[in-house]
């Protein structure tokens with residue numbers, strides 16, 4: 372059976388941007404692991420026994436970024452599953468999408484991560500080096516831009 376993890380693609384919008392630049396004011400949160408290859412991903416982690424997927428996504432976000440569910444708006448209608456092998460075993464990662472309620476909310480990392488960045492789409496795709504994550508970020512961006 373595939374290893375299962377869940378997380379949140381979190382973004383924030385700079386509210387002072389003029390309406391014409393509305394698609395340019397979105398920044399995505401990526402965290403860099405303090406272990407392994409120091410790769411960058413949104414907050415996510417393994418599903419614990421007895422948890423449902425969304426509970427896992429919210430718990431991992433709280434643990435890894437210090438963000439409470441009350442500080443986020445979960446965006447209805449967006450959910451994405453990634454499938455990739457880790458150490459020869461299949462892994463499924465389910466991501467929801469969430470917006471920061473307050474642009475300035477502080478990110479508090481755990482020991483699992485050594486850095487975080489708020490990144491525009493193009494830079495987020497550079498940091499998230501995996502093609503499937505890059506495609507997901509582009510898909511999210513299109514979804515958000517089409518909602519306005």
Ligand SMILES: Nc1nc2c(ncn2[C@@H]2O[C@H](COP(=O)(O)OP(=O)(O)OP(=O)(O)OP(=O)(O)OC[C@H]3O[C@@H](n4cnc5c(=O)[nH]c(N)nc54)[C@H](O)[C@@H]3O)[C@@H](O)[C@H]2O)c(=O)[nH]1
Nearest residue numbers: 376406407408410412415416417453455457483501503504
């Ligand atoms: N010391 C040490 N300890 C580790 C290591 N490894 C884990 N720990 C421990 O595990 C705990 C983490 O537990 P959770 O937080 O619950 O789980 P996750 O969040 O799921 O965390 P992971 O890091 O296990 O899982 P991934 O991010 O999925 O990375 C696995 C591999 O998949 C690739 N990869 C990543 N993302 C993508 C993508 O989007 N697309 C594609 N295509 N590929 C992608 C990439 O090649 C990567 O190397 C830590 O506390 C450590 O104790 C390690 O190497 N050394």
